[in-house]
Amino acid sequence: MTPVLSVQSIESYYGQFQALSGISIAVEEGQTVAIIGANGAGKSTLMKAIAGVHPPTKGAIQFRGKPISGSSAYALVQQGIAMVPEGRRIFPSLTVEDNLLVGAYSGRKGQWTLDKVYELFPILKERRKNGGTDLSGGQQQMVAVGRALMSNPELILMDEVSLGLAPIVVNEIYEVIRRIAALGTTILLVEQDVSRGLREASYVYCLLEGRISLEGKPSDLKKEEISRAYFGI
Amino acid sequence: MDLGIDRIINMLVQGVLLGGLYVLYGTGLSLIFGVMRLVNLAHGDFIVLSAYISLILAGFGVNPLISIVIVVPVMFVLGLPLQRFVLNRTLGKGIMPPLLITFGLSVIIQNALQLGFSADTQGLDAGALETASITITPSLSIGLMPLLTFVIAIAVLIGLQVFFRRTRLGRAFRATSDDPEAAEMMGINSRHVYALAMGLSLAIVAIAGILLGVRTNFAPALGPARLLLAFETVIIGGLGSIWGTLAGGIILGLAQTIGAQINPAYFQLSGHLVTLLVLVFRPTGLFAVTRDK
Numbered sequence: 001m002t003p004v005l006s007v008q009s010i011e012s013y014y015g016q017f018q019a020l021s022g023i024s025i026a027v028e029e030g031q032t033v034a035i036i037g038a039n040g041a042g043k044s045t046l047m048k049a050i051a052g053v054h055p056p057t058k059g060a061i062q063f064r065g066k067p068i069s070g071s072s073a074y075a076l077v078q079q080g081i082a083m084v085p086e087g088r089r090i091f092p093s094l095t096v097e098d099n100l101l102v103g104a105y106s107g108r109k110g111q112w113t114l115d116k117v118y119e120l121f122p123i124l125k126e127r128r129k130n131g132g133t134d135l136s137g138g139q140q141q142m143v144a145v146g147r148a149l150m151s152n153p154e155l156i157l158m159d160e161v162s163l164g165l166a167p168i169v170v171n172e173i174y175e176v177i178r179r180i181a182a183l184g185t186t187i188l189l190v191e192q193d194v195s196r197g198l199r200e201a202s203y204v205y206c207l208l209e210g211r212i213s214l215e216g217k218p219s220d221l222k223k224e225e226i227s228r229a230y231f232g233i
Numbered sequence: 234m235d236l237g238i239d240r241i242i243n244m245l246v247q248g249v250l251l252g253g254l255y256v257l258y259g260t261g262l263s264l265i266f267g268v269m270r271l272v273n274l275a276h277g278d279f280i281v282l283s284a285y286i287s288l289i290l291a292g293f294g295v296n297p298l299i300s301i302v303i304v305v306p307v308m309f310v311l312g313l314p315l316q317r318f319v320l321n322r323t324l325g326k327g328i329m330p331p332l333l334i335t336f337g338l339s340v341i342i343q344n345a346l347q348l349g350f351s352a353d354t355q356g357l358d359a360g361a362l363e364t365a366s367i368t369i370t371p372s373l374s375i376g377l378m379p380l381l382t383f384v385i386a387i388a389v390l391i392g393l394q395v396f397f398r399r400t401r402l403g404r405a406f407r408a409t410s411d412d413p414e415a416a417e418m419m420g421i422n423s424r425h426v427y428a429l430a431m432g433l434s435l436a437i438v439a440i441a442g443i444l445l446g447v448r449t450n451f452a453p454a455l456g457p458a459r460l461l462l463a464f465e466t467v468i469i470g471g472l473g474s475i476w477g478t479l480a481g482g483i484i485l486g487l488a489q490t491i492g493a494q495i496n497p498a499y500f501q502l503s504g505h506l507v508t509l510l511v512l513v514f515r516p517t518g519l520f521a522v523t524r525d526k
Binding site for chain 1: 405
């Protein structure tokens with residue numbers, strides 16, 4: 001079976017700085033895959049390359065067997081790739097509800113509607129008239145996840161959803177992510193919290209200095225192996 | 234100088250109604266800046282260009298007010314390629330490229346108009362409507378054209394408000410204004426949104442240009458002065474606020490009319506003075522909803 005997402009030896013640069021060198025990953029249908037790694041390992045760059053925000057200079061990216069590495073971010077949403085960006089990027093001048101509705105801009109049909117998202121995050125329904133950035137960090141993260149769902153994606157890219165949030169809030173968010181995954185949506189997430197990444201994903205890639213230093217099923221990986229791959233020592 | 238109560242009321246009414254025209258000047262400028270942080274220095278010249286397009290149609294016997302239904306779509310359509318193929322290339326490269334390009338456009342439009350129509354002043358003849366007025370009291374009558382201009386300005390603002398708050402595309406405009414990159418991640422093509430915004434801006438400019446032409450004479454070189462009035466409206470009201478633009482236009486209109494009562498030569502000057510005062514004491518404008526630091 002062709003994977004939903006296949007990244008083949010991509011390279012990415014910021015000016016002279018090579019942020020990614022020869023990265024290859026594959027994400028199967030319905031899988032939750034985590035990319036772990038330290039700060040500056042290239043995790044977010046990889047996400048941006050896949051999402052069409054910062055296209056790679058070399059290599060290929062395929063979504064359901066179709067090459068997408070030259071596509072713009074907005075075109076990928078129409079094809080079924082949604083993004084929960086790092087730092088949430090909630091639109092401050094829009095209400096919570098308008099933020100969610102912007103997520104539906106592509107007009108893709110599917111199971112996710114405003115009501116369904118409110119069922120998933122009841123607190124957002126209460127706060128729907130509030131300004132998008134007037135919410136707590138956790139609630140803003142819920143808006144970001146809900147907004148991505150509104151495009152009815154087949155693949156969701158989640159960039160550091162736990163960053164800067166209290167552990168109890170992170171638990172809540174991952175609870176919902178598990179429910180989304182159970183409904184059949186394929187998820188690729190970037191997680192700085194290694195144990196969280198290992199717990200949530202069925203397959204893990206560890207990045208170190210723009211290369212994949214380790215990959216495998218969490219159950220097959222040994223602790224020492226992981227810390228070597230993570231810290232490069 | 235006799236300042237009877239009738240005279241004062243008359244002056245205030247004329248000032249407010251004059252503000253309607255300035256609201257139409259300022260709205261398009263504010264819209265473009267709000268959505269893509271672009272200052273269109275050719276804004277005033279597009280206003281004058283619209284008046285000339287209406288003048289051409291008048292040659293075929295089309296009443297200027299009827300010509301609105303033709304000039305508005307023409308200017309809208311003109312805005313799309315202008316943004317797509319010219320102005321979009323200048324965005325994201327600092328503040329200078331868009332300023333230079335629109336300044337260049339301003340010069341080109343002025344010279345093209347001069348070439349095509351000579352430097353003579355022209356006017357649009359809207360017929361009997363131009364001089365018609367409604368008598369409120371024996372000493373107070375309201376000109377129908379200024380009143381119509383004001384009503385159109387309010388209608389445009391209400392239309393924009395509904396567009397921004399209630400429609401899918403309006404939300405996309407606001408999202409793009411907040412964070413274009415994040416908007417792209419949500420499936421919005423920001424370049425396309427920018428083109429539509431320029432089209433919308435020029436559509437409003439078309440209305441302003443025709444009403445200008447009916448109200449007063451115009452000439453090819455008049456654009457920069459219209460741009461200044463548009464700027465002043467937006468500066469007084471505050472960028473990014475639809476209703477601030479309304480207040481800005483009215484305040485500017487009032488300032489000019491009151492100034493002219495003191496001395497006819499103070500008409501322009503008093504408007505500039507009020508703008509200067511706002512800039513000194515409240516640089517973000519009276520009703521700004523700025524998100525930019």
